[in-house]
Amino acid sequence: MKKHNFLIVSKSNLIVIILLFSGTLLAQSQAMTSNQPDNFWRNVQFGGGVGLSIGSGYTDISVSPSAIYNINPIVAVGTAFQFGYVSSKNYYTSNIYGASLIGLINPIPEIQLSTELEEINVNTDYKSIDGNNSSSFWNTSLYLGAGYRSGNVTIGVRYNVLFDKNKSYYNDPFMPFVRVYF
Known part of the structure; x- marks a missing residue:
């Protein structure tokens, strides 16, 4: 029973971590594609x-x-x-x-x-x-x-x-x- 609870908690943590990182990566990707030329030429x-x-x-x-x-x-x-x-x-x-x-x-x-x-x-x-x-x-x-x-x-x-x-x-x-x- 303990092993089964551990797997459920681990899967839940993994899903939360993936969702957090995918949101962050998506935001960074959008920022890089939409502002990249502007940021480069400003510098x-x-x-x-x-x-x-x-x-x-x-x-x-x-x-x-x-x-x-x-x-x-x-x-x-x-x-x-x-x-x-x-x-x-x-x-x-x-x-x-x-x-x-x-x-x-x-x-x-x-x-x-x-x-x-x-x-x-x-x-x-x-x-x-x-x-x-x-x-x-x-x-x-x-x-x-x-x-x-x-x-x-x-x-x-x-x-x-x-x-x-x-x-x-x-x-x-x-x-x-x-x-x-x-």
């Missing part, structure tokens, strides 16, 4: 940077659009693309293009820590008395950065841990930055 921000430097016979123009996905208020991940043109009159012209993977951490709202893996292709044409020469190479950089954040703007500095003065496109491992995301 996406677009931004990037634009640079212009013009001097006596020197021009440097860069455009770097980017997008990040805010996983939560503390962590975001994203990607960026980079396009650039550099010219020094009568010396050289360079065209640069590439992409980056970005990771951002905001331990507190005002502080932003970042890591960025950048891969760029550099195509340079040199002008000299002996004629014109060309070079093309890929440059990999891994930046660790920190900045002060106010609203959608972060100002800071980043450091290229893979910097090699003989192989790097950039002259210095430290690079200031301004990030803007909308």
Whole structure:
């Protein structure tokens, strides 16, 4: 008799548990299908940077659009693309293009820590008395950065841990930055 009562109680508990979980799973499934696009795009921000430097016979123009996905208020991940043109009159012209993977951490709202893996292709044409020469190479950089954040703007500095003065496109491992995301 006790074994029979145990089976009845176990079956009753099992039915209650199945009904509870099926209701919860159904509600989650409906929420995911009806709100999934809205929730995804609410967490996406677009931004990037634009640079212009013009001097006596020197021009440097860069455009770097980017997008990040805010996983939560503390962590975001994203990607960026980079396009650039550099010219020094009568010396050289360079065209640069590439992409980056970005990771951002905001331990507190005002502080932003970042890591960025950048891969760029550099195509340079040199002008000299002996004629014109060309070079093309890929440059990999891994930046660790920190900045002060106010609203959608972060100002800071980043450091290229893979910097090699003989192989790097950039002259210095430290690079200031301004990030803007909308």
